[in-house]
Amino acid sequence: MNARxxxxxxxxxxxxxxxxxxxxxxxxxxxxxxxKEPENWLTYSGTTLSQRHSLLNQITPANVKNLELQWIYQAxxxxxxxxxxxxxxxIMYTVQAPNDxxxxxxxxxxxxxxxxHHPEHGRPCCGRVNRGLAILHDILFMGTLDAHLIAxxxxxxxxxxxxxxxxxxxxxxxxxxxxxxxxxxxxxTAGGEFGIRGFLAAYDTRTGKEVWRFNTIPGPGEPGHxxxxxxxxxxxxGSLWMTGSYDPVLNxxxxxxxxxxxxxxxxxxxxxxxxSDSxxxxxxxxxxxxxxxxxxxxxxxxxxxxxxxxxxxxEWQGRPRKVILWANRNGFFYVLxxxxxxxxxxxxxxxxxxxxxxxxxxxxxxxPGKIPSAEGTLISPGNPGGTSWYSPSYSPRTGLFYxxxxxxxxxxFVKAAVEYREGRNYAGGTTRSTIPFNxxxxxxxxxxxxxxxxxxxxxPHTGEMKWEFKMADVTEAGILTTASDxxxxxxxxxxxFALDARTxxxxxxxxxxxxxxxxxxxxxxxxxxYVAVNAGTCLFVFGLRQ
Amino acid sequence: xxxxxLCTSVLAAFLAINTLSARQQTATPSEVGDGQQLFIANCAVxxxxxxxxxxxxxxxxxxxxxxxxxxxxxxxxxxxVPGTGMPAFSKDLxxxxxxxxxxxxxxxxxTAYSTSAPGDPVRGKAIFEGKVECLNCHRVxxxxxxxxxxxxxxxxxxxxxxxxxxxLEPNAEILLQNRLIRLVTRDGVTITGRLLNQxxxxxxxxxxxxxxHSLQKSSLKEYAFLDKSPMPTYRDKLNPRELADxxxxxxxxxxxxxx
Numbered sequence: 001m002n003a004r005x006x007x008x009x010x011x012x013x014x015x016x017x018x019x020x021x022x023x024x025x026x027x028x029x030x031x032x033x034x035x036k037e038p039e040n041w042l043t044y045s046g047t048t049l050s051q052r053h054s055l056l057n058q059i060t061p062a063n064v065k066n067l068e069l070q071w072i073y074q075a076x077x078x079x080x081x082x083x084x085x086x087x088x089x090x091i092m093y094t095v096q097a098p099n100d101x102x103x104x105x106x107x108x109x110x111x112x113x114x115x116x117h118h119p120e121h122g123r124p125c126c127g128r129v130n131r132g133l134a135i136l137h138d139i140l141f142m143g144t145l146d147a148h149l150i151a152x153x154x155x156x157x158x159x160x161x162x163x164x165x166x167x168x169x170x171x172x173x174x175x176x177x178x179x180x181x182x183x184x185x186x187x188x189t190a191g192g193e194f195g196i197r198g199f200l201a202a203y204d205t206r207t208g209k210e211v212w213r214f215n216t217i218p219g220p221g222e223p224g225h226x227x228x229x230x231x232x233x234x235x236x237x238g239s240l241w242m243t244g245s246y247d248p249v250l251n252x253x254x255x256x257x258x259x260x261x262x263x264x265x266x267x268x269x270x271x272x273x274x275x276s277d278s279x280x281x282x283x284x285x286x287x288x289x290x291x292x293x294x295x296x297x298x299x300x301x302x303x304x305x306x307x308x309x310x311x312x313x314x315e316w317q318g319r320p321r322k323v324i325l326w327a328n329r330n331g332f333f334y335v336l337x338x339x340x341x342x343x344x345x346x347x348x349x350x351x352x353x354x355x356x357x358x359x360x361x362x363x364x365x366x367x368p369g370k371i372p373s374a375e376g377t378l379i380s381p382g383n384p385g386g387t388s389w390y391s392p393s394y395s396p397r398t399g400l401f402y403x404x405x406x407x408x409x410x411x412x413f414v415k416a417a418v419e420y421r422e423g424r425n426y427a428g429g430t431t432r433s434t435i436p437f438n439x440x441x442x443x444x445x446x447x448x449x450x451x452x453x454x455x456x457x458x459x460p461h462t463g464e465m466k467w468e469f470k471m472a473d474v475t476e477a478g479i480l481t482t483a484s485d486x487x488x489x490x491x492x493x494x495x496x497f498a499l500d501a502r503t504x505x506x507x508x509x510x511x512x513x514x515x516x517x518x519x520x521x522x523x524x525x526x527x528x529x530y531v532a533v534n535a536g537t538c539l540f541v542f543g544l545r546q
Numbered sequence: 547x548x549x550x551x552l553c554t555s556v557l558a559a560f561l562a563i564n565t566l567s568a569r570q571q572t573a574t575p576s577e578v579g580d581g582q583q584l585f586i587a588n589c590a591v592x593x594x595x596x597x598x599x600x601x602x603x604x605x606x607x608x609x610x611x612x613x614x615x616x617x618x619x620x621x622x623x624x625x626x627v628p629g630t631g632m633p634a635f636s637k638d639l640x641x642x643x644x645x646x647x648x649x650x651x652x653x654x655x656x657t658a659y660s661t662s663a664p665g666d667p668v669r670g671k672a673i674f675e676g677k678v679e680c681l682n683c684h685r686v687x688x689x690x691x692x693x694x695x696x697x698x699x700x701x702x703x704x705x706x707x708x709x710x711x712x713x714l715e716p717n718a719e720i721l722l723q724n725r726l727i728r729l730v731t732r733d734g735v736t737i738t739g740r741l742l743n744q745x746x747x748x749x750x751x752x753x754x755x756x757x758x759h760s761l762q763k764s765s766l767k768e769y770a771f772l773d774k775s776p777m778p779t780y781r782d783k784l785n786p787r788e789l790a791d792x793x794x795x796x797x798x799x800x801x802x803x804x805x
Contacts, residue, residue: 414577416642425640430580443743445722447771472746493745509747 026088026135028182032248038483039524041087044132044177045391046521048246049311052393054522057484058529059544064486064498064508066545070530071109073102073539080517081534083132084177084391084478086140087523092532093135093154094539098128098145101152107525109541113157119146121168124175125193131243131389131518132177134185136205143174143187149203151185161208165189165201171423172196177243181253181284184211188240192258192304195426198238200255200280202287212287216240216257216275223289224274232269235420237261238276242389245309246284247322250339253284254324256305262428263302264372265415272297277305279324281341291341293362295328300372301354301379301413302431303330306389311338312396314460325460327392327403329385330354333463334362347463349456350386350407354379372413372429382411383431384474391478391519397485398501400457400466404475404489408451409435435474444473444493453491455479457504467504471495478519480531488531490516496533496540512540581650584643588635597654606654606705616652620644665787670795673788678780683754686799693740693754694777695724699801709796713789716777726776727751729761730768737761738772 026042034040034047038055045052059067075081079097086093092106099117104110119128124145134141138154146168151160165187166172171194178187181202188200198216203209216238218224228236239258246253260269260276277296282289296303310325316335323344326334331352335345343362355364370379390404411433418428435451446452453474457466477490487501496516497509514536522531532541589597589605597605612627613619623644626634635644674680681690684697700709711718727741729749737759739751749769750760763769784792 418640418642421640425643430577430646432579443723444745445725445741445743470746472744491746495746 025137028136028180031136031180038522039087040089041085041521041523043086043134043179044084044243045245045308045519048179048181048248050243050245050308050391051310051312051396051481052308052391052479052519052521053395053481053483055483056522056524056529057482058524058527059482059486059498059522059531060484061486061500061507063544067498067508067510067531067542068545069510070107070541070543072541073104073109075537075539076100078537079128081537081539082127082129082175082518083534084519084521085532085539086133086135087521088135088154090525091154092523093133093140095130095132095142097130099130099142101133101140101142101157103154103157106523106530106541107528109539115152115157115159117142117144117148117150119144119148119168121146124173124190129175131175134178134180136180136183136185139205141178141180141185141187141205143176143178145173145175147172147174147189149174149178149185149187149208151205151208163203163208163210166196166199169423170194170196176241179243179246179253180205181246184284186244186253188216188244188255190239190241190258192237192239192261193263193425193427194423195235195237195261195420196239197234197236198240198257200240200244200282200287202284214280214282214287214289216280217260218274224292227271227274229270230268232273235261235426236269236273236276237263239304239306241304241306242308245311247311247338250322251284252281252290252338254279254281254309254311254338256307256309256326258304258306259299259302262418262426264300264413264431265418265428266298266300267415269298273299277303277330279305279309279326279336279341281338293334293336293341293343295326295332295334295364296330297363299330300415301330302383303328303385304388305329307387308391310392310394310401312394312460314399316344316461323460325392325394325401327387327401327405327458329381329388331381331386332364333401333403333458333460335460335463336362345460345463348386349403349458349463349465350405350409351380352386353410372415374415376412376414376432378410378412380410381406382409382433382435383413384409384411384433384435388476390476393479393481393487394460395481395485395487395501397483398457398481399459399461400501401460402479402481402487402489402501403456403458404477404479405454405456405468406435406451406474407454407456407470408449409433409474446472448472455487455489455499455504457501469499469504469506475516477516477533480520480522482522488520488522488533490520490533490535492516494535496520496535496542510540510542512536512538514538577646577649578653580643581646581648581653584639584647585650588639589647597651605651608651608655616648619648619651623647665790665792665794667791667795667798669788670791670793670798673784673792674795677788678784678792683777687802691754692752692756695721697796697799699799701797701799702801704796706793706797710789710793712777713780713784713792715781716775716779717773720773720775724775726772728768728770728772729766731761731765732767741771 034042075096083095101115103112140152147166171191184202201213202211217236244255260273278294324338333349411431415429453471455469471491473493475491480488485501487499490496492515512535516535518534520533683694739753742750
């Protein structure tokens, strides 16, 4: 939309917005058609396809240099600020870690209300964080650090119901944004460093009652149980750290599953350890498994499939195909058929030393000796991975898949015996990484060959890198692309920037003063486009100078 | 402040310990590194960064009051010592973590003693400020140059064997925070200094005249790390007694409240 939109258009838009606000209803049809109302951001990754690609185009490569700060929200929390906000008809909803829901005027940052949940327990491995909310009609849904699911009235901030999803005393937790499908809200449990047995469950959005459950670590009688030796399935991990995706035509929901427990010692869990480190495709109505693909069978590197499943429709070898694009923590970029799970392509997007290739079904060929050992074994990518939970993006316009990557990163993987005790660390060893992850910003003394961060643009048809934007330090920032071929991202060193999505050229940057540890998003209010991102403990909102 | 000091200590000692541990067989590099972190997080508050702050106990030299062996030490950590300030860590640390701390103690003891005879820190100070002219590059409290690594608390963050090695083989190990960098601007000006920070677009350093620089990388035509330390070796410049005296002085430097 042109920045000088005629007054009449603004008036019409305003009246439409007013109407929407008064109705206050975010139907599931609106969520499915979220790309048709790009002024809003109705689900974690923008749409249920999770491309984190917006059709807004007011901010362009030509005018992005005129971006300036519009407002800041300073969180009353010192935890990492990882949430992606939702925006519905001019109102923004976000989560201040660990579990405070905030409703703000998306144009000014002024607060309407705050709802606070104080988790009594909750011991996640990697920060007391929350990545966001889901909405349906006028109800917001939040998973909590102590593994509850709470429904909150979107206008008043009052809780409507609260369900205990799992036991926080056993180190179950929820950090991702829930996913609404039809009349259900879906959340999964995390805690793989503490020997949980993970599951994904759907709850009735009106009552909070569980409708179906899928165990990511199958029990006796469930398919895949045979891939666990002895009783190891009882403490097998299989976390859900990130929000899944949904294909309404196939009625399948896709989720990435985390590492098996213990992380770095697989001696007591012989077998492939399904469905750890897998993408699972479930019938959205029943939770029944349609297919799975395991990226890292019998993983001993903590290579969680902790990524957002990105769904795309593209020409594949001469015919249209519905695919999933996936840059995995294990260093490979994958393309799968999302109707069948068929393995189509895998190619490293960073250095990989643990696997040398794949068979035709997509099973990786392990490199002999590249396993954790008592003395320590050097393996790439390192424990932080070639990427991790940071949202990638796919632009249907450029046809490129964009990955927040850790380059030249490796770790010594050390294996040790470990005994399960409820709620206690159950990692089975340790790692020593060339670049630590999950650190606060610190002076950077490294040379490029000792590790750096990058936005890497990959052609999904070949897995070839088309360009990269290098950063001196690594990145824990997600990526947003827009219909004007802009790419927004950031990094640990505290810049938020815009690139040309076709070439990787730097077009604009802002020093935000702390690590960007969230996925950027965009929305518009009264015809003005905004771009929002968290850095440090603040939410920054940018718009064009007027 | 204490926390800052300990963090510095961890950072400074980390690479040295990893390097040294490769020479001994009692613990893996990762065990030593993890053990050190656990030690700093859980033990150093009372026992001090060198493990010798509690009278009668010197964890880094295998000297304990209650434990008769390293195996026994795990039990002491787990159960604590009733009636003393030593708490039970059974709820805070796993068995693996406790064993990792003990592995670090083993490493500390195995590398605790220098080959040099203990020296005289008073004579060492005279050598430091006189013959060797350390203050030309280093600073102790309010004396000396800020260009090289600050030494005011070097005795709290580095061990005797590491200090001796730095004097004899200054290039054997250069900590990340002591890296030098050489920049040439597009105007042809060369700046060499100790790297303080860098990011995608800028670089910060301190030069030999103690000037702080912050430059845009776009203004530079050369940007190179210097892999060799400007510090000379003192292998042939100090006799064993002088070396021992100098090391003893460095070990005595424990911070602004110390000597």
